[in-house]
Amino acid sequence: MRSFLILLALALVASSCGFRKYVWFISIGYGTAIGLIGVGLLALFRDSLTIGTASQCALLVVYGCRLAGYLVYRDAKTSYNRRMKGEIKSDDGVSLAAKVGIWVSASLLYVLQTSPVLFRLGDNRDTDALCYVGLAISATGLVLETTADLQKNREKRERPGRFVDTGLFRLVRCPNYLGEMVFWTGVFASGLSVYGNAIELACSILGYPGIIYVMFGGTRRLEIRQDKNYGDDPEYRDYKSRTPIMVPFVPLYSVKDHKWLVA
Template sequence: MNSFFMILVLSLFASAIGFYKYVWFISIGYGAAVALIGAGLLVIFRNQLTIGTLFASILFILYGCRLAGYLSYREVKTAYNRRMKGEVKGNDSVNFIAKVGIWVSAALLYVLETSPVFFRLVNHKGTDLFCMIGLIISLTGLILETTADLQKNKAKKVNPRRFVDTGLFRLVRCPNYLGEMIFWTGVFVSGLNVYHNALEWICALIGYLGIIYVMFGGARRLEIRQDKNYGNDPEYIAYKNSTPIMIPFIPLYSVKKHKWLVA
């Protein structure tokens, strides 16, 4: 359990950036925490790493650095903050106790998300088929969300006032969130044969289902924002009514009315 708390401390340290700006607990701090957890796994378990766990830890670093870097760039170089004004709480509207609660719960979620790799290392499971399949799924998700972000940035440079419906956005309206879910699905799958007890299963499930919930919550916020910005555009209405919001070929076109998706 000492190694688990060491990983939690790393997650708390990285995500503490949210005390500077509230929303960073679940954005830049999220990416930084996952990257630092990956680095922590490499150091803490350096004597028992296998090819699979080595690459899984490196994937965490790549994932976290890409996410934190992209979000930092968006904060500095784009009008994202102006578009989000009023949609998320400001720093002054959240008291310190609430911030501490969000900080701790978010940091714990990040640890639980990465727990399948942690449990593989703790339980001395080597590189097997589940591990390799999980790595392939995660890598696919990372490539998908990276490509989606690049395509969106390119499209917005051409026409910043128009919604994006090109490239991967023809498949689903939130391909970056889809890539995120695929990434963590791979992490969860990689540990399906390593959990020794109910507690380990519960930790892994909470981490996996937690990030799926957060992604659908993010999709709901995006839909509300896009409806506000493009709701009178017939092309947007046609696009929204014909393109699934998150999962390809599943006719789920809206989550706007699902108020329980608060993330």
């Protein structure tokens, strides 16, 4: 419990940037919190780390730094802010109480997401096959989302007024969100052999579906925005009709009508 509370405190500190701009609670603050949690795990359990658990913690740090760095860079671009004007609710419409609620609930989710690593370290479990399987899955997810972001940035520089349908975007329309889901699937899978009680299992079960829900919510917002921007383009409509929105080879082409995805 002590380690869990320390990680929660780190997540709260890292994501407090959202009080400046509330969307940062779940964007820049998200990446910063995951990175800081990774650092916290390395510090808290420095005397009992194995190659596997140290690699898991390091991967969280790399994941968080990459995501936060990318989002800071994107947010600093004048063209991005101009394009998103009117798409994101301004801070003026968000009360302090609502901001506190988002801050606390998001920070708790970030700790729950990383809890499989915490439980392995806290219970002094040895590195096993599932740890390495989870590492491989998470690393694959990190490569996927990094590649997708790089491909999208390149295409937007060359053809700023067009949707992206090259590279990984031929496989799914939201490969960066797919990479996120694969990353956290690896983290969850790595802990399947270490949950020592119902509380640990519940924490992990809450964390994993929680971030999957958030990713589908982000996908819905993106689809609505793309339909608004490109809906009159026959090429876009054809691309949308034949390319799954999130999961390869699964014929799910739209989620915008699923209003329960409001994350």
